[in-house]
Amino acid sequence: MLRINKVHRMDALVGLSKLPDASVDLVITDPPYNIARPGRSTMKGGKIVSTMSAWGSWDCFQPFDYDLFISKVISECYRVLKSGGALYMFTAREDNGFFIRKAIERGFTYRNQLAIIKKSPQPSFSKANWRSAFELCFYVTKGKAKTFNFLSQPECVNIYPCGTRHKSTKHPTEKPFEMIRRMVGVSSNPGDLVLDPFMGSGTTAAAAKASGRSFLGFELKSEYHQMAYSRLRAIRSVRDKPRSDSTS
């Protein structure tokens, strides 16, 4: 049995296979998008760089391997989630519909999509296509949602406007902490177990810890695993804080 409140340096499918059925309350994950390619360029920090160096070789799969890989991840997420648990999965725009259909085939109920709206998207250097200014995340549940803590009208709208200053680590694809914290707050309760099989810099774990949830996750690359470890050490859980806000 894997220790909870820990990011394990482990392959996601190996780690998932070690988890019992119906043991997790919420999955939030941001797997590789499979958009890095040798010879393909992107803009980073105002410079043209290769996608392999911007993201990393972990983001580059053979065509059919990727579909199979994500299909297995979705199946495993379904197995380990408790009835009524939620899965949030970020995807490349090109694959979003395909993976939603995969999730529905596996038994999930489609609930919604969330979008990160980038306030300062990368400039286009080829000027041959529309600039990309949003990222998608689908939201599905295992049957009827067991938890949906509606926070407020502005916090529960399905777009999240994001500037360039949201990052707290050097991970190339770090997700906005406040957005992930919102998902944790809406789709889980204090003490619940939140899983992220692709932790990267540990944003999901940090949001879960800050919100008084337990967490568990996997990350293959030692550099990112170390980032997540350092980040988690610096985060205090609401469970650790003195209850000075008590009015009774």
Ligand SMILES: C[S@@+](CC[C@H](N)C(=O)[O-])C[C@H]1O[C@@H](n2cnc3c(N)ncnc32)[C@H](O)[C@@H]1O
């Ligand atoms: C898109 S990033 C996640 C970023 C994360 N959401 C954050 O906010 O930092 C995906 C991560 O999955 C890791 N990864 C790729 N393949 C993996 C695998 N098979 N098992 C575990 N981790 C993997 C990569 O090293 C990368 O850090």
